[in-house]
Every structure is written in C-alpha cells, then in structure tokens.
Amino acid sequence: MFILTDFLHMILLVAMPPLLLGVINKTKARLVGRVGPPVLQPYYDLARLMGKGMVMSTTTSWIFTVGPVVTLGAVLMAGMLVPLGRFDAPLEFTGDVVLFAYLFGVARFFTAAAALDTGSSLEGMGASRDVTLACFSEPAIFLAFLALVKLSGSLSLTRMLLGPGAASAGHLPIAALMLVAAGLFIVLLAENGRIPVDDPGGHLELAMIHEATVLDHSGPLLAVILYAAAMKLMVISALVLHVVLPVATGWLLLDWLIFVAGMLAVAAGVGVVESVMARLQMRHLPTMLLGACLLCGFGFLLILR
C-alpha cells in the first residue's frame, strides 16, 4: 500500500510539472482568443533542449554548471516532503516543514551564485531581485506554517496538510484557511516568477527576475533549469491546494483524481491571473509580498483566537 502510494507520488512529481506550464499557457492563450500551443508543448521543449549542444561563457566556472543541478536536486527533495494527493508523502518526519522551506533556500543560493558566475550585469540584477524578494516570501511561508501547525498540532508537512481535514472536518476555520491560502497564492506567483511579479514570457532583460538569472544557460542545462522551475511551481501549488481543499472523500483513488484536477485548476488560476493583470512596478513588489505576510499572519491570528 505504502509502496503503491509512494510510486504514484514519484510518478506525479516527476511527470506532471511541465503539464502545469502547458495548462497555464493554454489558459492564457484561450482567454485572449488564441489557439495557443498544445498542452504538451513544454515536454517537447524539454526534449528538444536535451538534444542540443551547449554554449558556455568563458567567464564561468564549475559553479555555473553545478548551480542548476543543485537547484533541481533541492526542489526534488522538497517535492518528496509535500503530499501529492490525500496520502502521506514518501518522506515524512517531525520538522520536515523547516527543511522544506530551507531546500528552496539552497536552490536560491546556487541559482544566484551561478548567475553571478557569468559576470553579466543583467544576471546579477536578476539574482539580486530574486534573493531580495525571497526576504518577504519566506516569512509569509513561515506564518502560514504557524497557522497550519496550530491547526494540526504537528510539525510534519504531511500531517499539517492532511491532518486538519481528517480530524475535524466540521470545525474547520474556513476564513482563516482562506486567508492563508490567499497569502500562499501570492507567494506561489512570486516564487515562480509569474505575472504580476515577473513575466515568464518577457524579453526585456532589464525588467526580468527569474528569467534573467539563467540568460547564459543553454541546452541540457537550460532544460534542467526549466524542469526544476516547473517542479517548484508544482510543489508550491500542491501546498496551496491542500490549504484550499482540506477535506477528503475517504476513497484514495477518487481523492487522488480530485487532487490532480485541483492542481490543473490551480495552474488554470495562475493563467487567469496572468491574463487579467499587468505586471506590477518593481518597487511595488515588496508591498505586495508584505501583503502576503499580513494575510498569512491574520490567518494565524484567527486560528489562535
């Protein structure tokens, strides 16, 4: 039984991330009346990149190569800690929630160091913005964790996300959870470089954040970066989805299908936000992320009450 669920988890974690990107792009295209690329386009892109050669800058050192790989490893580890569906994550222990947050720190450190390794001012700019904005999303995530810890009485991510629904389906503090979910959704947009924080389709280097940090990577290394980014989107989406949908039907397979559908819905939601909003000015981003902290903080206070 456990082996089966772990297997399902790993399949989902490894195979699904690019699909979310495809859904986002399809949603955006349909909303403005275009046909848009096929939903599976990100898979084709990754496959094509894997077959290409690489151009390495003469300025770079081993950090440039290792950076994306460590990022992928860290995000993969984080993905093994968050439950995908209504069953336990493959790895679960008391305190894994702190590790979960810090694994993204590992990813960020190496992405930023690899960006600075190229000696490009544009990549430095992107790295600087990336690590600075994280100074606001990290506290927001921890405020959300406080609320979930208080609600579930546990310090493991699986119990925190699955516990509330199983224990007290009738007495869920819906308002508090919605505040936390709203805060986490903003974090999701910021951490994954979606509009209104960053434009993944942008082509002006000066205005980019996440894309700017990887300007010089090409070929298989770029594929690793894009894949890791998609996986990060998926992992944080799963976090948001569990807060939005804390209840379960009790049938494992049905719950699992509901979860997969929910993930696609979150992706579609991101696509809708991207279609109806413009990018915010760079100087307004900290204010927005502070708003995410406040939403999570108020959610925590509502639960404490």
Next chain:
Amino acid sequence: MWISSPMALVTATAFWAASGVPALFLPRRSSAGQLAGTGLALIGSYIGLVAAAIRLFSTNPVEDLRWAGPIRNVACVLRLDALTAFFMLPVFLIGALISVYALEYWPRQRHPRSSRKSQFCFGLMIAAMATVLLAGDAITFLIAWETLTLAVFLLVGDEQNAAPTRRAAWVFLASSHFGALCLFGFFALLRSTTGSFDLWPASLEGISPNTATAFFALGAIGFGLKAGLMPLHFWLPGAHSSAPSHISAVMSGIMLNLGIYGLLRLGMLLAHPPAWWGATLLGIGGISAVFGIVLAAAEGDFKRLLAYSSVENIGIIAVGVGLALIGKSLDRPAWIVLGLAGALLHVWNHSLFKPLLFMGAGNIAHAARTRQIDTLGGLGKTMPRTAALVGIGALAICGLPPLNGFVSEWLIYLGLLHTLTESDPGKWTWTTWAAGAAPALALVGAISLVTFVKFFGTVFCGQPRGRAAKCVDPPAAILGPMNILAAASILIGLFPLALVGILGRMITWWSPANTDAGELLGRLAPLGWLTAMGLILVAVVAGVLISLIRYQREPVLENITWDCGFARPTSRMQYIGSSFSQMLEELFAWFLRPRIELPRLYTLFVGPTTFRTQVSEPVLDRGVMPALRSAENAIGRARFIQRGSIQAYLLYILGVLLFLLLWK
C-alpha cells in the same frame, strides 16, 4: 585521573599563557620564537582538548580545585563542570588552528615590529578565556575577564597605527569596561546574597523579585555586551574588522561565546526564573538577528560584514536560550530541550564556520590587498581552494542543509514551533511571543542568503577585478586549518545524531529537573532523518550531474557572456556587491539611513562622476557617540576643580575625610 581534572586544564592554560614568552627573548626577525610558541600552544591545546572532551563524556560532571589565596577568607577556586568543558573545546580547538594559521599569515619576517607582542597577547587571550570559563570565584573571574580585555585591546590596535583602528580599539576598551562595571555589580550582589565569592551557586531560592531583577539586568548587560547583542553590539564591527584576520576569527568565533556562557550561567541561578527573563532574551535575540544581518547585507567591507553576521548568529543563539528560559519558568521540558540544544549546537557551529570565513577573508585581504567587496571579482579562478572553503562556510552560515548551521537552526525552529502544539490557553501569550520568532528567523535566513551570496558571488564569481589575476591560493599551513573547520562543518551537518548524547547531558546539567533530556531530544527531533535527507540530496545532485555529463553528446562551445548585445562585456560592467544588495538596502533605508552622494548629471556630455553610499554603525554613530559628547560637555563644566596643584588635591582629601568623620 590527572588528565580529566581541572589541573590538566590549568596546565593547558599555563602552556598557552607561556606560548608568547620564548619569542620575547629572541631577535625580532627570528622565526624560532614563533615556532616555539606555536609548539607550546599546540601542546596546551592538546591537553586542554583531551581534558575537556573526557569531562563532557564523564558521569561525574563537576570537580573543584581550591587554593587559599593571599587574601584572608578568599580562595582561588577553579571549577571544571560540563558547561565549562563544552565552551572550553572551541577555545582550544580554534586557538590551536589559528596559531598554525598565523605561522604563514602573520610570519615574523613580515611583521617584525608587532609580531612578538601579537603572539604574546594572543597566548594571553586564549589563556584568559580558558580561565574565565574555569573560574570558580568572582575574583579569578574578573581578573581573567580584564586580562582578556587588555590582551584584545593590544591585539586590535596591532595592524597599523591608523586612526580608525585606534578608535576601534578605544571603543572596545571603553565599552568592555562598561560591561565589566556591570559584572562588578553583579558579583557584588552575588556576594551580598550568598555570603561568599564562590561562583555559580546552584540556586538562589528565596531572593526577592527585585534582587532577581537586579541580577538579570546587571548580568544581561554585562554578558550581553560581551556577546554583542543588539543594541550593545556597537563595539563589535570596528574591533573585528580592525584586528588582523586571525585575531578577528578568535574574537568572533570564541570570545563572543563567553557572553553566551555568562547568560547560560545567569539562567542557572534560579530554578524557576520569571518568564519575562526568557521573553526579553528571546526578543533581544530576534532584534539582534534581524538587524544584525540587515547591517551585514548593507556592508561593503567584508570583514565588517562578517562581524555583523556574528551579531546575527549570537542573536539566533539568544533566541534559543530565551526559549529554554521560558520553558524553565513554565516547566515545559520540550522547550528547554529544543531551545537549549539548538543554542548550544549553534555555539559550536558558529565557532567552526565563523573562524573559517574570517580565515578566508584573511586570505582574500592578503592576496588582493583590499577589504572592499566592490573592488573584487573573479577570485575563484585564481584562488579555487579558498573559494571552495569560503563557499562551504557561506552555505553553513546561511543555515542551508546539509551543513551544520541548518541543524542548530532547525532545532531552534522546532522549539519555537513546538510552543504551538501544546494546548494550554493560560500561557498563550508566551506561546505567541515564541512562535512569532519563527517568521523572524525565516526573514533572517533569507537576508543572510542575500548577504553571503553577495560576499561569495561577487568576490569569487564573474570576471576578475582588481588584483584578481595576481592572487594565488595560500600555502598548506593556512589551508590545512581551514580544511579541518570545513570538514567539521560538513560532518556535523550530515551526522548530527552523534552529538545527541553530549547535548542531552548538557541540558540535564543546565536544568537538573530534565533528567532524561537526551532521550527526549531524540524523540522530539529526529536528527537521523537529517542524515538521510542530506545524503539523499548529495546523491541526487551527484547522480544528475554525472548523468548529464555522460549524456551530453552534442559539442560544448565556448563564447563570451551574453550581455544584451554588447560585443565585449568587461569586468567593469558586472554587478558588484553594492549593486547586489542595493534593493535590500532601499527596503531597509528607514533603519540603515545610508548617506548617499548622487552623481551630478547636468550637462549633455557627462564626464567621469562618482556615486557613493555609506552606512554608518547606527548605535555607535547615532546613539553612543553623540550621547557621550554631550555628556562630556556637561561634565566639562566641573573641570574647574581640577587645579593641577597638589595642594588643592590635598585640600580635597582633607575635606572629604572631615566630612566622613562628621557624617559617621
């Protein structure tokens, strides 16, 4: 057994105190004195390490050594207990590594003028720190404490006779004496309460709340100043950055620990300290951590950056100690165990990675002849070993898994979050207070990432700037000690389970009510999982990397960096440290208040111009110095009584004596 007795540590201390002596009798440029001194220091460290390690594992945790002193009723007491042994280990380990490092870093031939004094004071400094930890009576403690201050004062003003260095040394001396004044008061109060100078009485039950408050206030200021807790950190950045790097490493890595040691002893005075003690310490720790790291991020001098990051790390330790104190007053074993285990482990961890980073900083400063991050770049190519070692230190100090900084921060996080899982509505104020520190620590973690990506990324990565092309890695005597520290950081990060026994015994020693602390720690904090996760992470990264390299069929071409269509990007275009942290500085401008000189761009064809920002130390330059200056003005009015003639002073004495006679 002699080796595990306090006598062994006295011997080790004596070796250290004597380590600078042979050189005093040898010619200035002879390296024999330095070698002999290092030999004595290594012997001392070896004895000290063995003695302290045995004491950590022994079942008999305390042993006294008592000498009747020259003063009646006052004996010199040296006491070796578990807490002493725990703090003693880093003193002797770092001391030994630094004295080896100094053989190449501060050789006699290059510094003939100062090197003999420097070695003598360095030996005295280590010996004084060991004696502070060993002291079992207030007089020995204060003598050692003041000796330490004087030795460090002489070492800080060592490098050049420059005005900022002298100012830093004087600020250090003055503020240390202010701290010592508080400790004089503290020990006097202790003497009047217990009736003896013997230190660290088991418990002071039955004292009035006001006395307890006085104890806490005097102890927290005296020890907090030594630890560098905000706002008493103002002496720290100047002193750390002015001293030679190997001295900075000792100051930051082990001298600050003495403050934490004192705070822990303060927490042991009462079996049930008031809850506000812990809450205050937790709050001060949080403030130190957040604002310390903000100042570090804004700093352009990498040694000052490292100094401010010490304020941050001491703050994190204080958060753990504060949580343990709250737990002690409310009888929550889980809070005590997790808070104290995290704090103690962070003490050790900080003693490992901070000297590592300061040694790396010394290598850079020595090779590139500057301490300004903005003038550096691309050193990783010419100094690959230093780059790798500093990289490990940077990852560890950011608290990133799988290195040791993460383990201790994880324990503190667990303790803070654990406060939420216990449902006791009566005490929820302290719960919220403690839990609120978790997002603050997350903020600290994120800003320290900015700080150390700035340090590591802009100094070692990118195109060579400044003297980068001429820099080379230092010789083995310098890299060897650094390798040991880096290896220890990795080992503690990967196998923290090995330390559970020691931490458990320490917790039981600190809070005797928790008899099974080690077992409880193992239950609350599954450290074995961190080993598993760390090894899996390393395996996954290695696996992906190897398969990528083996998979690569298409050619790998080399070209210049894409710079928005520029054909020849130069090193002057790349992002420097100040630009990297600029966004963060703007967000915290309300606290940092940077002085900005904007370039004047008025004509059509603008010539060369400058842009400059500078952040001054907020407490020293905006608080302490103006206050002292106005105090000087006020007190200066009383200067007329200083006549400078001996008759006048004799008259004053006569007057005072008459007054005292009449008054009694």
